Amino acid sequence: MKLNTKTRYGLRAIIEIAMNSSEHGVLQKDIAKTQNISNKYLDQIIAELKSADLIVNTGGKKSGYRLNGDPKKITAYTIFKAFNSSLQLIDCMSSNECCKTKMCAAQSFWCGLNDHIVSYLQSKTLYDLVQEQSKIQKNNDLVMFYI
Amino acid sequence: MKLNTKTRYGLRAIIEIAMNSSEHGVLQKDIAKTQNISNKYLDQIIAELKSADLIVNTGGKKSGYRLNGDPKKITAYTIFKAFNSSLQLIDCMSSNECCKTKMCAAQSFWCGLNDHIVSYLQSKTLYDLVQEQSKIQKNNDLVMFYI
DNA sequence: TTGTATCCTACTAATCCGATAGGATAATAT
DNA sequence: ATATTATCCTATCGGATTAGTAGGATACAA
Numbered sequence: 001m002k003l004n005t006k007t008r009y010g011l012r013a014i015i016e017i018a019m020n021s022s023e024h025g026v027l028q029k030d031i032a033k034t035q036n037i038s039n040k041y042l043d044q045i046i047a048e049l050k051s052a053d054l055i056v057n058t059g060g061k062k063s064g065y066r067l068n069g070d071p072k073k074i075t076a077y078t079i080f081k082a083f084n085s086s087l088q089l090i091d092c093m094s095s096n097e098c099c100k101t102k103m104c105a106a107q108s109f110w111c112g113l114n115d116h117i118v119s120y121l122q123s124k125t126l127y128d129l130v131q132e133q134s135k136i137q138k139n140n141d142l143v144m145f146y147i
Numbered sequence: 148m149k150l151n152t153k154t155r156y157g158l159r160a161i162i163e164i165a166m167n168s169s170e171h172g173v174l175q176k177d178i179a180k181t182q183n184i185s186n187k188y189l190d191q192i193i194a195e196l197k198s199a200d201l202i203v204n205t206g207g208k209k210s211g212y213r214l215n216g217d218p219k220k221i222t223a224y225t226i227f228k229a230f231n232s233s234l235q236l237i238d239c240m241s242s243n244e245c246c247k248t249k250m251c252a253a254q255s256f257w258c259g260l261n262d263h264i265v266s267y268l269q270s271k272t273l274y275d276l277v278q279e280q281s282k283i284q285k286n287n288d289l290v291m292f293y294i
Numbered sequence: 295t296t297g298t299a300t301c302c303t304a305c306t307a308a309t310c311c312g313a314t315a316g317g318a319t320a321a322t323a324t
Numbered sequence: 325a326t327a328t329t330a331t332c333c334t335a336t337c338g339g340a341t342t343a344g345t346a347g348g349a350t351a352c353a354a
Contacts, residue, residue, distance in 0.1 A: 001148055001149070001150060001151075001231070001234060001236065001264075002148070002235075002236060002237075003148060003236045003237050003257060004148075004341095004342070004343085005342080005343060005344090006342090006343085008237060008253065008257070011253045011256070012251060012253045015251075015252060015253060027299075027300095028299075028300070029298095029299070029300095038343095038344070038345080039299095040344075040345065040346080041343075041344055041345080043300075043301070043302085044302095044344095046300085046301095047300095047301075047302080057300080076256065084148070087148060088149070089148065089149060089150045090149075090150050090155060104159060104162075104280060104283065105162060105276045105277075105279040105280035105283060106155065106158045106159045106162060106276070108279065109158070109223065109271060109276060109279075110150060110155070112267075113264065113267055113268070116263065116264070116267050117148075117260065117263070117264060120259075120260055120263050121260070124256060129252045129253070129256060130252075132252040132255065132256075133251060133252035136251065136252060151310095151311070151312085152311080152312065152313095153311090153312085174330075174331095175330070175331070176329095176330070176331095185312095185313070185314080186330095187313075187314060187315080188312075188313055188314080190331075190332070190333085191313095191333095193331085193332095194331095194332075194333080204331080295354100296353100296354090297352105297353090297354085298351100298352090298353085298354100299350100299351085299352085299353105300349100300350080300351080300352100301348100301349075301350070301351095302347105302348090302349075302350095303346100303347090303348095303349100304345105304346085304347090305344105305345080305346075305347105306343105306344090306345075306346095307342100307343090307344090307345095308341105308342085308343085308344100309340105309341085309342080309343095310339105310340085310341080310342095311338105311339085311340080311341095312337105312338095312339090312340100313336105313337090313338095313339105314335105314336085314337080314338100315334100315335085315336080315337100316333105316334090316335090316336105317332100317333090317334095318331100318332075318333075318334105319330100319331080319332070319333095320329100320330090320331080320332095321328100321329085321330085321331100322327100322328080322329080322330100323326100323327085323328075323329095324325100324326090324327085324328095
C-alpha cells in the first residue's frame with residue numbers, strides 16, 4: 001500500500017496555495033520552486049486540483065492560484081479524491097459476493113479498514129493543515145534565530 | 148492506494164487454516180479450492196506465511212497446515228507484515244527531511260494516517276476474524292435451511 | 295511583438311504485480 | 325520398489341500502472 005506522488009505533491013501544493021490565498025495568490029512556478037517539484041509535472045497536478053474545483057486562477061495569468069472555498073470546509077478526503085477518484089482498498093467492496101466465494105470475514109475486515117481511512121481523511125480539514133504548517137514554519141524560524 | 152492480492156488471499160487462507168487447526172489441519176490444495184485461488188499461486192502465499200512462522204506443516208505431507216501459535220496473539224498487522232514487510236504510505240516517513248524540503252504538515256499528516264492504519268490492523272486478532280467468519284457461515288446455514 | 299505562464303495531449307521508461315511454468319523433493323499408497 | 329501426489333523452490337512473462345518528460349498551443353502583459 002503506497003500513496004501515489006500526485007496525491008503527495010497535490011496536498012503540499014494546495015497547502016501552499018491555501019496559505020497565500022488571502023494575498024496575491026501563488027504562481028505555479030513558485031510552487032514548483034518551493035516544493036521542489038518539476039514545473040512540468042506540476043502542470044498535471046494543478047490541472048487536477050482545478051478540475052476538482054478546489055482552486056481557481058482569477059484575473060489574468062500573473063495573479064496566481066487561490067483557494068476556491070472555505071478551507072474549513074475542504075477536507076483531506078476531498079483533496080484525496082481529486083487524485084484518486086475514490087478510495088477502494090479492494091475490488092469487491094460494494095457487493096456481498098467476494099471473489100466468487102461467499103461473503104467472508106476478510107472482506108468485511110478490509111471494508112472496515114477502508115471506512116477507517118476515509119473517516120481519518122474526512123476528519124482533517126485544509127484549515128487544520130494550514131495551521132499546522134504555519135506552526136512548523138514558526139518553529140523553524142525560532143530554531144534558526146537561536147542557532 | 149490498493150491492497151495487493153497476496154495480502155488479500157493470505158488473510159483468507161490463514162483464516163481457513165485457523166478454523167481447522169484443532170482438527171487435522173488443512174491441505175493447501177483444499178484451501179485453493181474453497182478460496183478459489185490457483186494452487187500454484189497459493190504456493191507462494193503459503194510460503195510467505197510459513198517463513199513468517201505463522202503456520203506449520205507438522206507430521207508429514209498429508210497432515211495439512213496448522214496455525215503456529217495462539218490466534219488471540221496473532222494480529223492482522225502481523226499477517227499484513229508477512230506480505231508487505233511493513234506499512235509505509237510515503238517514503239520520507241522516518242526522517243524529518245521530506246523530499247529535500249523542510250519537514251511539512253503534509254508529511255506529518257500522512258504519518259498520522261499511517262499510524263492510524265497500523266493501529267487498526269493491530270486491534271484485530273485472528274481470533275476475532277475466526278469468530279466473525281463462523282458467525283457468517285452459521286448465518287449462511289440458517290438462510291439455506293429456511294429457504 | 296516578444297516573453298512568459300498556463301494549458302493540453304501524447305509519450306516513454308521504469309517499476310511493480312499477478313499469475314504461470316517447470317521441475318526438485320519428500321512422503322505415501324499400492 | 326515404484327507410482328503418485330503434495331509441497332517446495334526459482335525463474336519468468338505479460339500487463340498494468342505510474343512518475344516524469346516533451347512539445348507545442350494559448351493567452352496575456354510589458
